[in-house]
Amino acid sequence: MSETDKLFAETRVRNEDFTFGKDTAAVFDDMLDRSVPFYAEIQRMLGELSADFAVDGTAIFDLGCSTANTFLAVGAMLRPELNVRFVGLDSSEDMLRRAEQKLVATRFPWSYTLAHQDMNDGLQIENASVALMVLTLQFVRPLNREAVVSSVYRGLNHNGCFLLVEKVLGEHSTFNRLFIDHYYEMKRRKGYSDLEISQKREALENVLIPYRLEENKRLLRHVGFQHVDVFFKWYNFCGIIAIK
Numbered sequence: 355m356s357e358t359d360k361l362f363a364e365t366r367v368r369n370e371d372f373t374f375g376k377d378t379a380a381v382f383d384d385m386l387d388r389s390v391p392f393y394a395e396i397q398r399m400l401g402e403l404s405a406d407f408a409v410d411g412t413a414i415f416d417l418g419c420s421t422a423n424t425f426l427a428v429g430a431m432l433r434p435e436l437n438v439r440f441v442g443l444d445s446s447e448d449m450l451r452r453a454e455q456k457l458v459a460t461r462f463p464w465s466y467t468l469a470h471q472d473m474n475d476g477l478q479i480e481n482a483s484v485a486l487m488v489l490t491l492q493f494v495r496p497l498n499r500e501a502v503v504s505s506v507y508r509g510l511n512h513n514g515c516f517l518l519v520e521k522v523l524g525e526h527s528t529f530n531r532l533f534i535d536h537y538y539e540m541k542r543r544k545g546y547s548d549l550e551i552s553q554k555r556e557a558l559e560n561v562l563i564p565y566r567l568e569e570n571k572r573l574l575r576h577v578g579f580q581h582v583d584v585f586f587k588w589y590n591f592c593g594i595i596a597i598k
């Protein structure tokens with residue numbers, strides 16, 4: 355359903371900040387596949403880990419659900435007799451439209467709600483056994499991140515699980531430079547040109563603000579999560595699991 359991502363292929367006279375509007379939504383699955391290392395494997399792991407924590411009669415929240423790939427990955431791993439409700443939130447109506455189309459086209463068998471929500475304005479979660487936030491906290495304004503993660507913590511049931519995937523900074527500037535160099539090499543291997551890589555980097559500069567892995571872990575512990583561990587790491591990308 356996704357078109358090939360050529361958003362940054364032509365020279366841009368005025369390279370504006372990256373957005374998740376219609377043009378991005380139309381190519382987003384291709385963009386994810388070619389811009390996120392091990393994207394399919396990360397989704398598979400999210401499915402497995404979510405299935406470990408999903409509890410009958412609860413909700414599974416995907417915060418920044420984009421085109422619903424995580425709904426599909428998690429839904430595929432759950433025991434069919436489980437009674438759970440999926441809730442997908444996103445601040446982009448265009449992404450939510452794509453998500454709805456995909457869930458209908460694939461006959462997603464679980465009950466679900468997709469809703470528009472800008473997490474900078476707050477977040478209401480309740481009765482969740484699993485909450486996922488995949489490559490999205492990095493787009494929430496740093497000032498609001500603690501409130502968002504705190505709401506996730508409050509909305510999870512006891513023993514509930516939070517799965518957080520983020521782009522991260524290296525713990526030292528040397529690691530950071532090397533990790534980013536190797537990340538751009540991956541993007542070249544996936545067919546992006548130097549122009550596409552540099553224009554996208556510029557467009558994301560004010561919009562995607564990564565923390566270090568340790569800062570993300572500290573934030574999770576600070577809001578109350580008892581157990582925090584890393585389930586995925588590739589250069590400047592990581593997946594963290596936290597249990598309430």
Ligand SMILES: C[S@@+](CC[C@H](N)C(=O)[O-])C[C@H]1O[C@@H](n2cnc3c(N)ncnc32)[C@H](O)[C@@H]1O
Pocket residue numbers: 374386417418419420421422423424443444445446449471472473474487488489490493494495
């Ligand atoms: C990189 S994409 C997430 C990818 C998706 N979770 C997946 O695994 O395929 C980031 C998503 O977060 C949404 N987003 C960005 N800022 C947001 C905010 N403040 N509140 C809610 N959603 C936001 C964007 O619209 C976009 O769909």
